[in-house]
Amino acid sequence: MIKAIKGVKDLLPEESPRWRFIEDTARQWALRYGFQEIRVPIFETTTLFARSIGATTDIVEKEMYTFADRDGSSLTLRPEGTAGTVRAFIEHNRAADPRPQKYCYAGPMFRHERPQAGRLRQFHQFGVESFGVSDPRADVEVLSLLWRFLSDLTLPGLTLEINNLGYAEDRARYKPLLVSFLKGVESRLCGNCQRRIEANPLRVLDCKVPECRSATEDAPRLADSLSPAARDHFDRVTADLQAIGIPFHVNPRLVRGLDYYCLTAFEVTCSHLGAQNAVGAGGRYDGLVEQLGGTPVPAVGFAVGLERIALMLPETFIVPSIPRVYVAAFGTQAADVGFALLDELRRVGVPADMDFRSASLKAHLRQADRLGALYTILLGDDEVAKGTATVRNMQTKAQENVPIQDLAAACRDRLLDR
RNA sequence: GUGGGUGUAGCUCAGUUGGUUAGAGCGCCGGAUUGUGGAUCCGGAGGUCGCGGGUUCGAAACCCGUCACUCACCCCA
Structure with a gap:
């Protein structure tokens, strides 16, 4: 018997109404916020992902489905949605359009990882990208959309955490301070974190191992290295979130895994979801468009994992379409x-x-x-x-x-x- | 890549210290009702016991290998 390959799942007709409901709800909310759907290819040239996500990230180093095209060029099944969207934005010169460029998308993503609850090799994301607006209200608009959408689905146990990652220069100033601190407590850190000191020092702060937590209790804080502009941006984001009644926790240890984030970074987690408890995440990525060859355009967005939403979704609304x-x-x-x-x-x-x-x-x-x-x-x-x-x-x-x-x-x- | 758990009927699962022809519930098909669904009763079909070796008079069970699924680490949505 030929079976589906590891880490992919068939969605049988009994379950598809749930999925349609989730996707329709997401799209409705996005359209209500002025985001319009964009559909981009599920494979791209490999360098697009290497340059946007970051060459030293796990995704790029060991999780991409990369293969040679017939002419030998290297192609990759998209591991996330932002890179392709940004590429399309640049390629079609959308920065020249005076209207707000607010896009949403949904579709399959591919990462070669060991499957487990809430994690597949082909999984599905819904995401939005808002281009061209550096005003903090753009961050809040995106956060609001994320929160209102998930709340509308009545998902239980949601928490929104946000952090200020500052600008690239801020992090460049902070990293040496952190690294020298971590080297001082290296013996108290777990093996992973000892390796992270060089590879991804910020990630050490987000380690779940209790010993690492206590060892980094007195670590220098990124917040102290931030420029006034970065602080001001974040202050206005949190103030506006409060003004429109969106609950959040500031988590100074929150670090995102992708290199392109700056300033606002956020994550929504769910308590009833097993080990993979992140439902959705995102942040601001002001440098990415320029980094991929476009004019400098600020941007902010998020992505949610549809499998993880489906796992949490109460089974109340099922409306199967049946012949009458x-x-x-x-x-x-x-x-x-x-x-x-x-x-x-x-x-x-x-x-x-x-x-x-x-x-x-x-x-x-x-x-x-x-x-x-x-x-x-x-x-x-x-x-x-x-x-x-x-x-x-x-x-x-x-x-x-x-x-x-x-x-x-x-x-x-x-x-x-x- | 590393570790744990699980593989028996379409589904959910029993299966005793190794012992005859491998079971149950649900589902499926048929009959009771020759043209009237669900409920009930009766009958029936359906199995390479994941796969391959080994031990044994005898293996679903024990041993070795292998594959798949699953959970977790790592990482992430």
């Missing part, structure tokens, strides 16, 4: 008449179905019941001879004879009445 009329045609002539009737029903807009395997009326009715049909049209050779069929209401069991030529219109009218 079942055609139970049995007998030699009636089978042909019924098949034509089925087609006519569909043409006039009536959701209709029939199981061609069923031969007896009993078997047809059983299928009608299973499919949740509101009405079943009973059509045997006797009915065909008389030119009428029996319409059975599956809830009340009331039956009525209707001329076959009037059936499609009659069914349409009945369904519209409801």
Whole structure:
């Protein structure tokens, strides 16, 4: 048996209404905020991701699905959505458009990791990117959209954490201070963090190991190295969040894994989600457009993991789309008449179905019941001879004879009445 | 890449210190009702016990290997 490859999942018809609900809700909220959908390719040239995400990040170093095209050029399945969106923004010179460039997207992303709860090799994200506005209200707008959307889904146990990463120069000033401190306490750090001192010192502050926490208790704080402009930006973000009533915690240890973030960084976590508890995250990335060859354009955005949302979503709203009329045609002539009737029903807009395997009326009715049909049209050779069929209401069991030529219109009218 | 757990019917799972023909519930098909669904009763179909070796008179069970799934580390959405 050929099986799906590791870390990918089939979404069976029973679950797809949940997903449609999540995606529709996300898109509605984004449109309400003035974001418009952009669809970009799921594969790009490898250097795009290496240059945007950061060449030394785990994603780029060991998690990308990279392969050679026929001409030998290196392509990569996108591990996240921002890089492709920024590339499209630059390529189509969207910076020249005076209107706000606010985009949203949804689709599959690919990372070669060991799968576990809430983490797959092909997973799905919904995200937004807001280009061109350095005003802190753009950060707050994005945060607000994220928070309102997740709250609308009534996901339990959500927490929003934010931090100020400052500008690249601020971090460049801070890093040596931190590194020299960490070297002083190196023996108290876990093995991972000892390696992080060189590779990604900021990440040490976000380590979950308690010993690392206490060892870094007195570490120099990034906040103390921030420029006045960076502080002012963050102060206005937090003030505006408070003004519109969005709850948040400032977490000075919060560090994002991607290199391009600056100033505002944030993460929404959920308490009932296992080890992978980040539902969504994002931040400001003012340098990225320029870094990828565009003119300097400030930007801010977020992405949420749809699998993780689906894991948390209460199962209350399920609205499966089911056929409303079942055609139970049995007998030699009636089978042909019924098949034509089925087609006519569909043409006039009536959701209709029939199981061609069923031969007896009993078997047809059983299928009608299973499919949740509101009405079943009973059509045997006797009915065909008389030119009428029996319409059975599956809830009340009331039956009525209707001329076959009037059936499609009659069914349409009945369904519209409801 | 590292570690733990689990692989038995379509699904959820039993299966005793190794012992006859591998079971249950749900689901499925049929009958009771020769043209009327759900409920009930009766009957039936459905299994390479993940795969490959080994031990044994005898293996679903024990041993070795392997694969898959899963949870966790790492990292991240």
